[in-house]
Amino acid sequence: KNSILYMEFTVNNILNESIDRAKIECNITRIEEGNEKIQPYCRGLFAVLECIIHATRVKKYFLEKNFNEAEKLMQLIFYYRDLIDRVAPETDYAKLVKTIIKDCEEWRSKASEGLC
Template sequence: MLDKIGFENGLLIETICSTENPDGSPHSAPIGVKRAGMLLSIDKLFKDTITFENLVRSGYILINLLDDIETFYLATFSDLPREEYDKSYSTRIPPLRRSNAFIEAELVNFRDRDNFVSVELSISGILIRKMKPCFFTRCKHAVLESLIHATRVPVFRRIDPKEAGSLMKLILHYRDLVSRICPEEPYNRIMNGIVNRLRDTQI
């Protein structure tokens, strides 16, 4: 099934992982998930995250597979509002409404690595919701790379300003790329949103 949906062995994919808060509401965050045979892994899950707390407490995670860049943008900088979720299927956690598929997984074990853990997950279910002929877009990935870098810039500004500078350079490179090759909605707007956020953080 994993092969069939294109999630090849060894491949790291960018997902939005949903976990259950103590009050039963869902929490989502963009997380890279790698396939290792029939198991999945999260290489670096920081301990100061809600995802870590929820995963350790409930032992359960719903991995949304999607190619909607707007949802990644929303999930990177804020809690996703309830309307971004669909009704739940078999489990208590609802999938994101724009997800193309989701994987239900359970915590097998985690290795402690100081301020983060490496997580191993077993798959309990896969549901395909939307299928399309997949192709490459530079625009969407310029935004995705910028989102990933953007979460690290404020941290590195405190502990490694040179690395923060390198990441900012990459983000500005992607903003130029997007404004040149895909100035249409939503790409340019999101790129400007990312750059403005980082500018505000700096002040």
């Protein structure tokens, strides 16, 4: 049973039936725990994905010497880093965003020196 919870029930009465929906009165006959575990939603995953997407554009902008656009995206990456530090500190998400920032700062440095 690939589910969080398994529930059996019998139908007592069908109320307010229409083409689209019905209200059904039931009795629960059995409840059983499934084998799936509840995974709480973590905003860290979303935030690190945003950082990855922005970083690809940061690199492109630095290569093109478009510092204004690159810095705007860097600010967004810093925003998401701060979010990850709040909701998922000391996780793989935090480690990954740290690496992303390091890479972005390296690209910035190379672009400033004219090495890109």
